[in-house]
Amino acid sequence: MNTFYPFTKIISTLLFTTALLTINSVAQAQVITKEAEDGTLTDVTKATSIAGYSGSGYVYMADKGSLKITITAPTKAYYNLVIAVNTSMGGKSQDLYVNNSKFSTLIFPANNSFFNFNAGNILLQAGDNTIEIVKNWGWMYFDKFTFTVVPPHDYSTTVSSLINPNADQKTKDVYSFLRSNYGSKIISGQTDYWSQLIAISGKSPVLRAFDMQNYSPHNPWHNDWSSWDDGTVQNAIDWYNSTNDKGIVSFQWHWFSPSGGQLQTSIFMADKTTFDVSKVSNTASQEYTDIVRDIDAIAVQLKRLQTAGVPVLWRPLHEAGGAWFWWGAKGSASCLALYDLMYDRLTNHHGLNNLIWVWSTPEADWYPGNSKVDILGYDSYPGAYSYGSQKSVFDQLFSIVDGKKLIALTENGPIPDIDKCIEEDAMWCYFSSWVDLVNTQNTTQHIVDVYAHSAVTSLDEVADFSTEVQFNSNATKQLLVYPNPSTNEVYVSFTSTNNNLETLQVFNELGELMYAKNNISGNVSEHINISDFPNGIYFIQSNSTNTKFLVVR
Numbered sequence: 001m002n003t004f005y006p007f008t009k010i011i012s013t014l015l016f017t018t019a020l021l022t023i024n025s026v027a028q029a030q031v032i033t034k035e036a037e038d039g040t041l042t043d044v045t046k047a048t049s050i051a052g053y054s055g056s057g058y059v060y061m062a063d064k065g066s067l068k069i070t071i072t073a074p075t076k077a078y079y080n081l082v083i084a085v086n087t088s089m090g091g092k093s094q095d096l097y098v099n100n101s102k103f104s105t106l107i108f109p110a111n112n113s114f115f116n117f118n119a120g121n122i123l124l125q126a127g128d129n130t131i132e133i134v135k136n137w138g139w140m141y142f143d144k145f146t147f148t149v150v151p152p153h154d155y156s157t158t159v160s161s162l163i164n165p166n167a168d169q170k171t172k173d174v175y176s177f178l179r180s181n182y183g184s185k186i187i188s189g190q191t192d193y194w195s196q197l198i199a200i201s202g203k204s205p206v207l208r209a210f211d212m213q214n215y216s217p218h219n220p221w222h223n224d225w226s227s228w229d230d231g232t233v234q235n236a237i238d239w240y241n242s243t244n245d246k247g248i249v250s251f252q253w254h255w256f257s258p259s260g261g262q263l264q265t266s267i268f269m270a271d272k273t274t275f276d277v278s279k280v281s282n283t284a285s286q287e288y289t290d291i292v293r294d295i296d297a298i299a300v301q302l303k304r305l306q307t308a309g310v311p312v313l314w315r316p317l318h319e320a321g322g323a324w325f326w327w328g329a330k331g332s333a334s335c336l337a338l339y340d341l342m343y344d345r346l347t348n349h350h351g352l353n354n355l356i357w358v359w360s361t362p363e364a365d366w367y368p369g370n371s372k373v374d375i376l377g378y379d380s381y382p383g384a385y386s387y388g389s390q391k392s393v394f395d396q397l398f399s400i401v402d403g404k405k406l407i408a409l410t411e412n413g414p415i416p417d418i419d420k421c422i423e424e425d426a427m428w429c430y431f432s433s434w435v436d437l438v439n440t441q442n443t444t445q446h447i448v449d450v451y452a453h454s455a456v457t458s459l460d461e462v463a464d465f466s467t468e469v470q471f472n473s474n475a476t477k478q479l480l481v482y483p484n485p486s487t488n489e490v491y492v493s494f495t496s497t498n499n500n501l502e503t504l505q506v507f508n509e510l511g512e513l514m515y516a517k518n519n520i521s522g523n524v525s526e527h528i529n530i531s532d533f534p535n536g537i538y539f540i541q542s543n544s545t546n547t548k549f550l551v552v553r
Helices: 007-013 023-027 169-181 194-201 232-242 277-281 286-307 332-349 391-400 418-423 444-452
Strands: 031-035 040-042 045-047 058-061 066-073 077-087 092-098 101-108 111-124 127-134 140-150 207-211 248-252 312-315 355-359 375-380 406-412 431-433 479-482 489-495 502-508 513-520 523-529 536-541 546-551
Touching (some): 066 140, 077 101, 101 391, 111 140, 286 312
Parallel strands (some): 355 375, 375 406
Antiparallel strands (some): 040 066, 045 058, 058 140, 092 127
16 A cells, blocks of 8 residues: 555554654764763772773772763764773673663673773663663773764665575575564564463464473483483474464474483583583594484484474574583584584485574674574573663674674563663564563563564464465564755665565655655665755655655755
8 A cells, every 4th residue: 555644644653763863963973982980980990000991091890880971962863882891801791771771781702901892782862871881790891982873773684595595495484484574573482381471471472492402312311311202393293283384483402412421410511511522523533423423313303393394493502602501611613613513414414404593692703604594592581570672682693693684582581671672773583481481580461561562473463474474464664764864865774564566755745756766676775865855854655664754954
């Protein structure tokens, strides 16, 4: 439908709005800096003994305390925050508060000298804003904060194909389904505690996560170390069939170490096994032989799913960068070699074409690369009833993949506040609440509110993947217009809500046509020259969405 909306109607129908940026004002303050030592310091100290700092010194945080600064923003806009820090005592996590509300957890990598850490994009209000770092782990140094105006994310830049060129059609359809809603809808998900969650929320999640744990050939919960078919794979098949192929099946693998460890212990934990993953590249080693044996055993189970026509979000080697699991205990190189071996064995040797490959650890130097990953995820556990959007981590992952891959909450305790995700531009592809933590770390009302939100999709809203890859034909896609206001050129980007070609038009306040372009493909990305437009308000219209922008001189 091609309908022209007045501005009041536009505001009520758009799911997302673009922050208004007065370009003349922003030009005077594109970059704002603040020295950490000039902030309000609580139980932290100023210091100068480590070289490489700016200003008059830096701030040392030990096992307690906080650092708060005040930033005056000329206008409401997204600002990228870069913090100069030193983590010579090892990688650390700290909590970021914006305007006295917890915003996200920052995950700082280890570095022996001062370096610039990208903390992501923050929506600042016009006027004074407070930015506070509160001790989580502590034990690191802070030097300088730099804020730079940036546009919101463009969610339409994800690649259209899976990393496996031979992926079957049903698996491609699931991926298309995920992409078509990325940036405008968040898909609901849950691990175990399934029926209880449905009873609380009144709705069924779209995604259901299972675990290959007990299929590990070296299973410490059997006295003879044998694997155990605990019924999980058949349960996944039965559930998928019960949804009329509309549900999404996800599998992680708490992989019991291929050898080593003691009976009756969780030998997927690094401190519970002597297995050495660094031997993965030595094809003559017993470790390599045992690894291949285990991968082949899991391939049998994944083939059962493929034979049953079940696409799988396959999430192996999760949280590797934390080093608490054996597959991450020897560093990134060994883990990435293991990932490469697994991909080759499952895809090329076993011919598994029903897998969408998910990687979930947030460290950039652990990332296998865009050519090897379909979805990048984060396992989020900020503490009970902490409903922040985890914006900083989202932006960190978005930057790692250069906007080319979907970003998801692959595990979570608290479910983020959906309104915050929208306002703060952290639109996770999906969330997947972990077992009963959905009940113990979220209030009943919060769960109900999340599942009732118009930007969250539950199973009853899903159409048949084979014929339709949208949750709701009336859903409005994100529209990006930037800069707004503008002077010479405006950038317009959105994804069509249908499969038809788009017509893009610009009208002035009198309804006069100022610009038109026809037969644009569904993913619209256009630069419009407005240098000859008089000052005023203009309306952008297409088959799928509408908004306004302001021209100023």
